[in-house]
Amino acid sequence: MFASQRFGVLMRTLSGSRQKHTLPDLPYDYAALEPVVSRDIMNLHHSKHHATYINNLNAAEEKLKQAQAKGDIQTIISLAPALKFNGGGHINHSIFWQNLSPNGGKPSAELCKAVDNDFGSWENMKNQLAAASVGVQGSGWGWLGYNKIMKKLQIATCQNQDPLQATTGLIPLFGIDVWEHAYYLQYKNVRADYVKAIFDVANWQDVSSRYENALK
Secondary structure, three states, X not given: OOHHHHHHHHHHHHHOOOOOOOOOXXXXXXXXXXXXXXXXXXXXXXXXXXXXXXXXXXXXXXXXXXXXXXXXXXXXXXXXXXXXXXXXXXXXXXXXXXXXXXXOOOOOHXXXXXXXXXXXXXXXXXXXXXXXXHOOOOOEEEEEXXXXXXXXXXXXXXXXXXXXXXXXOOEEEEEEEOOXXXXXXXHOOOHHHXXXXXXXXXXXXXXXXXXXXXXX
8 A cells, every 4th residue: 555545544544533532641650761751751742742733633633524524625635734743643652652661571472583583683673773763854753563564573764743554554563752852851962862761661561462463
């Protein structure tokens, strides 16, 4: 499926929603990830930034609903960027919170085997994902994803809030948010230190569960 087709699916999914999107609760306290991620960053990131994506997504969907009822094609087309950006922001962050944990545990044997097969070792996977994430120009995300067609794990990056699956076709397993709001208060402009540290609070049990579901 081409990227434009995947985006069309995303738009239909978002616009077809019957209920307003709401901010998901964190599965841990704002201070739970310290010292890797501070309470202040988590509070702002979750309650302000993620909440803003949701509010803007709800507003865009309401405008889309009205435009569809009127058959206003120009307005429908003009709403595409807002739906993609804010919808992606909501999708990405909803995964991100679950990808992190103060007690992430160990990855499953199945995930470890897949990482060894596709990257040679766990350290190689982490190093490649870290390098890709640090190398994102401007704002965006680094991802470990699963290619269902090729049946292998892959690393990819997305600009801004582009959602991984709608953009690349990869099923998202583990994402690293490299927008400055995710780390700047604590790590300043040293993105590499933040990316290296984020692995210490990775929820490998969640990543393993996502991998197992991707295989189905």
